[in-house]
Every structure is written in structure tokens, then in C-alpha cells.
Amino acid sequence: MPLFLIPRDDIQVIDDSSSxxxxxxxxxxxxxxxxxxxxxxxxxxxxxxxxQKKKKVLLMGKxxxxxxxxxxxxxxxxVAKDTRRLGATIDVDLSHVKFLGNLxxxxxxxxxxxxxxxxxxxxxxxxxxxxxxxxxYVFDIESRDFDRDLLTYRSIITAxxxxxxxxxxxxxxxxxxxxxxxxREDIYNDRVALIQSKSDSFNATPFAxxxxxxxxxxxxAEIIHxxxxxxxxxxxxxxxxxxxxxxxxxxxFERSSFLVVSSWASDIGKLNPTTDRFERLSNIxxxxxxxTSRYTGTPKSAExxxxxxxxxxxxxxxxxxxxxxxxxxxxxxxxxxxxxxxxLNCALARSQFEDLxxxxxxxxxxxxxxxxxxxxx
Amino acid sequence: MENRAIxxxxxxxxxxxxxPGPAAKGKPRLLLMGQRRxxxxxxxSVVFHKMPxxxxxxxxxxxxxxxxxxxxxxxxxxxxFPGQLDFLDPTFDLDAIFGEIGALIWVIxxxxxxxxxxxxxxxxxxxxxxxxxxxxxxxxxxxxxxLSDDYKLDIQRDIMQxxxxxxxxxxxxxxxxxxxxxxxxxxxIFEAFSxxxxxxxxxxxxxxxxxxxxxxxxxxxxxxxxxVLSKIYIATDSSPxxxxxxxxxxxxxxxxxxISEIYGWARPQSYIEYLEGPPWNHKLEDQVACKDAESCxxxxxxxxxxxxxxxxxxxxxxMVGKEGSYSQxxxxxxxxxxxxxGLLKAFEITKARK
Numbered sequence: 001m002p003l004f005l006i007p008r009d010d011i012q013v014i015d016d017s018s019s020x021x022x023x024x025x026x027x028x029x030x031x032x033x034x035x036x037x038x039x040x041x042x043x044x045x046x047x048x049x050x051x052q053k054k055k056k057v058l059l060m061g062k063x064x065x066x067x068x069x070x071x072x073x074x075x076x077x078x079v080a081k082d083t084r085r086l087g088a089t090i091d092v093d094l095s096h097v098k099f100l101g102n103l104x105x106x107x108x109x110x111x112x113x114x115x116x117x118x119x120x121x122x123x124x125x126x127x128x129x130x131x132x133x134x135x136x137y138v139f140d141i142e143s144r145d146f147d148r149d150l151l152t153y154r155s156i157i158t159a160x161x162x163x164x165x166x167x168x169x170x171x172x173x174x175x176x177x178x179x180x181x182x183x184r185e186d187i188y189n190d191r192v193a194l195i196q197s198k199s200d201s202f203n204a205t206p207f208a209x210x211x212x213x214x215x216x217x218x219x220x221a222e223i224i225h226x227x228x229x230x231x232x233x234x235x236x237x238x239x240x241x242x243x244x245x246x247x248x249x250x251x252x253f254e255r256s257s258f259l260v261v262s263s264w265a266s267d268i269g270k271l272n273p274t275t276d277r278f279e280r281l282s283n284i285x286x287x288x289x290x291x292t293s294r295y296t297g298t299p300k301s302a303e304x305x306x307x308x309x310x311x312x313x314x315x316x317x318x319x320x321x322x323x324x325x326x327x328x329x330x331x332x333x334x335x336x337x338x339x340x341x342x343x344l345n346c347a348l349a350r351s352q353f354e355d356l357x358x359x360x361x362x363x364x365x366x367x368x369x370x371x372x373x374x375x376x377x
Numbered sequence: 378m379e380n381r382a383i384x385x386x387x388x389x390x391x392x393x394x395x396x397p398g399p400a401a402k403g404k405p406r407l408l409l410m411g412q413r414r415x416x417x418x419x420x421x422s423v424v425f426h427k428m429p430x431x432x433x434x435x436x437x438x439x440x441x442x443x444x445x446x447x448x449x450x451x452x453x454x455x456x457x458f459p460g461q462l463d464f465l466d467p468t469f470d471l472d473a474i475f476g477e478i479g480a481l482i483w484v485i486x487x488x489x490x491x492x493x494x495x496x497x498x499x500x501x502x503x504x505x506x507x508x509x510x511x512x513x514x515x516x517x518x519x520x521x522x523x524l525s526d527d528y529k530l531d532i533q534r535d536i537m538q539x540x541x542x543x544x545x546x547x548x549x550x551x552x553x554x555x556x557x558x559x560x561x562x563x564x565x566i567f568e569a570f571s572x573x574x575x576x577x578x579x580x581x582x583x584x585x586x587x588x589x590x591x592x593x594x595x596x597x598x599x600x601x602x603x604x605v606l607s608k609i610y611i612a613t614d615s616s617p618x619x620x621x622x623x624x625x626x627x628x629x630x631x632x633x634x635x636i637s638e639i640y641g642w643a644r645p646q647s648y649i650e651y652l653e654g655p656p657w658n659h660k661l662e663d664q665v666a667c668k669d670a671e672s673c674x675x676x677x678x679x680x681x682x683x684x685x686x687x688x689x690x691x692x693x694x695x696m697v698g699k700e701g702s703y704s705q706x707x708x709x710x711x712x713x714x715x716x717x718x719g720l721l722k723a724f725e726i727t728k729a730r731k
């Protein structure tokens with residue numbers, strides 16, 4: 001994996017005009033950015049609101065705990081097996097991940113070797129820990145010296161409370177697949193209790209993850225969920241849409257990572273016994289995207305399909321390309337009529353959701369009209 | 378479709394049980410033979426028991442003949458022979474082993490010294506030829522992942538040469554022997570098995586003709602009739618099989634099965650009654666257009682649709698459409714429905730004969 005030590009303060013420029021610079025930037029970051037570059041030809045050139053939007057997401061943890069691996073899987077369309085190719089991260093690996101158009105994640109993948117850690121905590125202390133939105137701290141469950149990990153975590157938390165007391169903290173207990181299944185819960189609870197006792201005033205949200213199953217998607221979907229600014233509005237709109245088309249469940253996926261950004265379920269949909277269905281769907285579709293990309297010969301990050309329909313005796317489902325950066329999945333009761341109506345209505349509602357992909361200033365009065373328009377059909 | 382998902386689960390749970398004894402007569406038999414550690418058990422676990430390929434590392438070596446009965450569109454048995462077993466020993470009842478054989482699959486480890494394997498295969502064929510001249514011998518040149526394309530072909534050529542020389546020295550010409558390059562880490566093993574199984578289907582030409590018609594009438598690029606459980610295709614149209622389209626079709630089945638597992642739970646009765654009430658006033662069965670699973674995905678690249686249609690509990694038809702044909706979906710669905718009816722009839726006829 002190439003390294004990026006170039007300071008990237010000029011990131012706004014790329015969105016607007018000078019996409020000619022793009023090819024010079026090495027692969028990985030390019031992969032992440034090029035998705036959104038073409039989507040947003042007229043993104044507001046005003047840099048003021050944009051600057052505010054940039055939240056710093058720190059990804060930290062001991063060396064070899066799997067930070068870069070999970071980042072590559074979630075944001076760069078790697079499959080779990082490909083992560084073997086990744087080398088150690090040197091210093092800080094900066095990437096700007098565009099998410100839903102107007103939300104740029106300023107992701108700092110911090111190399112975890114002791115020398116780097118000391119550096120972050122001393123010389124670069126202010127540089128690294130100021131203006132942090134989210135800290136994601138990865139613990140390796142297999143770690144031999146957990147006490148030491150805790151100590152490092154403790155100093156990181158201290159530094160964070162000094163410069164960004166308002167940040168939210170997530171702890172991922174990673175590589176859970178390496179633990180015998182019947183011991184997983186005990187060990188996990190054990191570790192979490194210890195870590196939380198060391199988290200000071202921060203309310204650390206714990207997740208058990210592994211790159212080999214869907215648990216990774218669950219954790220990241222929730223982290224992302226907290227970062228999307230106008231989420232209440234989106235959820236309300238989805239609910240309105242869902243009621244009109246009589247859906248059982250509606251999910252909104254982000255296009256490149258296929259994480260569930262927002263969801264709504266009817267009273268019936270809530271009864272679904274499969275509780276991990278969001279992350280399972282993300283996992284299924286992301287894996288299938290690998291196959292389609294091999295088949296069509298297009299890059300993995302490119303958009304792979306426009307529409308998926310499935311009609312069964314017990315339910316129907318479609319996943320369609322929705323706004324520029326999202327896919328919409330709708331689960332419906334069976335029946336041709338319901339299905340076709342719902343598809344038409346969703347296509348009509350599309351324009352009302354477009355503000356997901358544009359700067360937030362216009363979003364004020366948008367959502368309410370979504371329902372009105374759709375019901376007209 | 379969710380029936381199928383359940384059936385699949387059940388089957389996975391029950392499949393490793395010992396095969397029924399004499400009752401299992403009349404089913405074609407696939408014999409897996411070869412040197413020890415050549416990968417026979419791994420093949421049968423991956424193809425018939427859905428084991429992830431990397432877990433086959435932990436398989437114990439097979440100590441006795443492992444008989445698996447597969448219940449699918451056609452019942453057949455898979456016998457996994459231990460490599461060290463010398464079944465040409467007179468104490469073995471050859472007729473019991475080879476009597477109802479459908480195909481003999483000989484697995485050769487391409488990453489190992491294969492001379493001895495080739496010699497044993499030769500002596501086996503020579504022993505079988507007098508009594509069972511019609512046995513299909515399928516040679517799987519296995520573990521070819523990681524070998525370069527040139528090297529693969531070299532090995533295949535070498536093995537073919539050695540076997541044919543030996544056979545013609547003994548006066549046997551045109552023995553039915555086929556060669557396949559396989560690996561459990563990609564789809565090649567499924568492809569090879571597809572070809573083996575297809576030889577066991579008596580009405581294959583009929584099925585193929587129907588699929589040909591379907592492809593011609595709707596402008597499909599490719600159509601596969603899949604066994605859902607094993608992902609083996611039992612028939613396809615006459616255009617050449619290319620791996621990418623086979624892969625995407627077989628993976629698409631996975632997607633559909635997985636999604637139906639997530640959302641195919643039993644809805645409460647009151648909800649169903651509500652759905653059947655006003656304003657529709659129809660039974661749910663009448664509200665759906667087709668009582669089997671139907672699915673379609675439109676790829677962004679060239680807007681090419683891939684369609685899936687459930688045929689029966691075990692089979693599914695997967696088709697790759699030509700660019701932009703999504704707009705003619707209504708007509709295509711109708712045509713596919715007709716073909717599915719025809720396929721079912723063909724299967725019905727062969728069943729009656731048994």
C-alpha cells in the first residue's frame with residue numbers, strides 16, 4: 001500500500017475544479033476520492049461551511065491490531081483476504097472519505113508502533129488530538145500484553161480530553177474470530193469493563209469485530225450513523241415514504257461502502273427475527289460487488305448495479321440506485337401491484353431526497369414535501 | 378425459495394450421515410479415487426457440503442469408504458475412497474463397487490510428484506476396461522491454483538500423453554477419459570463437476586435444446602440451469618461456457634438465498650389477513666404473478682440484466698441478458714415461464730420411467 005505523508009489541506013480544491021491533479025495521487029486515496037469527484041461537479045465552492053463539516057476521525061490502536069485492514073475493507077472495497085497485502089502504516093495515513101456528498105470524513109489512520117505513539121503524545125500532541133470528532137480505538141483480542149495496551153489507551157484518552165473533550169469514543173475489540181466461540185462473550189465483557197473503567201469522562205461505545213464476518217459492518221454503520229448531520233430528517237422522510245408504499249422495511253445504503261446510513265421499519269418489519277440483518281445485507285452485497293466487478297471488468301469502487309428485484313411468495317424486495325450517493329432497499333409484502341407502485345413512488349421520491357447529496361443549507365424545507373409528492377401517485 | 382434455504386440447511390446437517398445401504402440401489406454413483414492427500418475429501422466437502430475451501434485444511438484423512446447420498450433433482454451417491462486402499466485386491470467385490478457406477482473421478486495432485494498416481498490410474502483403467510468398458514473416467518488434475526497457465530497446460534499434456542501411451546500399448550483405443558484442471562479455491566471444481574454430472578443426465582439434449590431456444594428467442598447471452606444446493610450447472614445453452622458468467626450466476630444464487638433467509642420469516646396471520654383484505658380482496662397467492670422466486674439485477678455496466686427464476690425445489694434457471702433488455706422484461710418473464718414449464722415436464726417424464 002502506498003503511503004501518504006503529503007499534507008492535504010488543499011482537498012477542497014479537488015472537488016471543485018482541478019480534477020486534473022487527480023491522476024498524480026497514488027491509488028488508494030484516489031480510489032476513495034474519485035467516487036465523489038464526478039458526482040459533484042457543482043458542489044458549493046464556498047469553503048466556510050465545508051471546513052466545519054470536516055470531522056477528524058482518529059483510528060488508533062496497537063501496531064498490527066487491524067486498523068488499516070478494516071479501513072480498507074469498509075472504504076476501499078477490499079475483501080478480507082486482500083488485507084494480507086497491507087504493510088505497516090508509517091506515521092499517519094490521512095484520507096478524506098466522502099460520505100453522502102456533503103460529509104467528508106477526515107480519517108486519520110495512525111500507525112501504532114510505539115515510536116509513533118510517543119510522537120503523537122509528545123511533539124504532535126496538539127496537531128493530532130485537537131478538533132477530533134471521533135476516536136476509534138482498536139484493541140487486538142489476541143494481544144499478549146493487555147495491561148500495556150490499556151496504559152497506552154489511557155494516555156491517548158488523557159490527550160484527547162485535553163484537546164477535544166467533546167469527541168465520542170468507540171472501542172473495537174478486534175479479531176474476535178480468533179477466540180473460541182463459547183468464550184467470546186466472557187472475554188469480551190471482561191475486556192470492555194476494564195477499558196471502560198479507564199475511559200475517564202468519555203462514554204466509550206464497545207463493539208466486538210472481526211474482518212471475517214459482518215460484525216465489522218455493524219460497528220462502522222453505527223459509528224457513521226452518529227456522524228451524519230441531518231439524520232433525524234432523513235429518518236422521518238424514510239418513515240413517510242415507507243408508510244405510503246406500505247413497506248415492511250426501508251434501508252438507505254451509502255453507495256461505496258454499502259453501510260446502512262438510515263433505516264425505518266413498520267410494526268411488522270420490526271418483528272423480523274433476524275436482528276443482524278443490516279450488516280448481513282451489507283456483507284452480502286459488498287461480496288457480490290466483488291463478483292460483478294470481476295465480471296464487468298470495472299473497478300471495484302465503481303457503481304456496479306442499478307436495480308435488484310426479488311419477488312417471492314412471502315415478500316418482495318428491491319434495491320435501487322437512489323440519489324447520487326445512496327441506494328434504497330425496500331422490503332414489501334408480496335404482490336405485483338404493491339411492488340410496481342412502490343417502485344414508481346420511490347423513483348418519484350428520489351428528487352426529494354437529493355439534498356442528501358448537496359450542501360446542507362438547502363435542506364431546511366425539503367423533507368416535508370417528500371411525502372406529499374409521493375402520495376400523488 | 379426460503380423452502381430451499383431451509384432444505385439446504387437441513388441437508389447440510391444430515392448429509393454426512395452414512396449412506397443408506399442396499400436401498401440406495403439404482404442411483405448413479407460417483408467414485409472419487411486417487412492417491413492419498415490428493416484432495417478427494419476436500420473436493421466432496423467443498424462441492425457437496427458447502428465447506429469453505431480454507432477449512433478443508435483441517436480434514437482428517439479418510440480411513441474407510443465414505444458414502445454420501447445426494448438428494449437433488451436427481452439422486453446420486455458420492456463415494457470417497459481412501460487413497461491407500463487397493464480395491465483391485467481380489468478380496469474386494471468389484472461388481473459391488475463398479476456395478477452401478479456413473480463416473481470414476483480420479484484426482485491427481487498437480488503440485489506433487491504425479492507419476493505414481495498416473496501409474497495407478499493406468500492399472501485401474503486396464504483392470505476395468507474388460508468388464509466395464511463404458512465407465513467414464515474423469516481425471517481431475519487438482520490443486521492447480523497458484524500454478525502458471527503454461528505450467529498447467531504442460532502438466533495436463535504430460536499426464537494425457539502418459540495415459541494414452543500406456544493404454545494404446547495395451548490395445549485400448551478411444552477409452553472414455555476426460556481431463557479437467559481443478560482447484561477448490563475457485564469455481565473450476567464446480568465447473569468440472571458440472572461436466573461430469575451432465576453425462577449422467579439422460580435427457581440432457583432436450584434440456585439443452587430448450588435453453589438454446591430460450592436464448593435465441595430473448596437474446597440472452599447465456600443461460601444456466603443450476604442445482605441450487607451444489608451450484609453445479611446441469612445444463613446450459615450451446616454457446617461456450619465462460620468462467621466469469623458462470624461465477625456471477627452462481628454467486629447471484631447465493632445472494633438470493635441469503636437475502637431470502639433474512640427476510641423470509643413467517644409473518645403473523647393477522648398481517649396476512651390484512652394484506653388479503655380490502656382494497657385487494659384477493660388471496661396472496663393470486664396477488665403474486667409467479668409462485669416461484671423471480672429475481673433480476675441490472676448491472677450498471679451496459680445495463681445488462683441477470684435474471685433468476687426458481688424451477689423447483691432444487692433447480693434454478695439463471696440467465697444473462699443482453700444489454701438494455703430490461704425494458705422487455707415483461708415479455709422475457711413470460712417466455713421464461715414457458716420454458717420452465719417445459720423443463721418441469723421433461724423431468725416429469727424421466728421420473729415416470731423409473
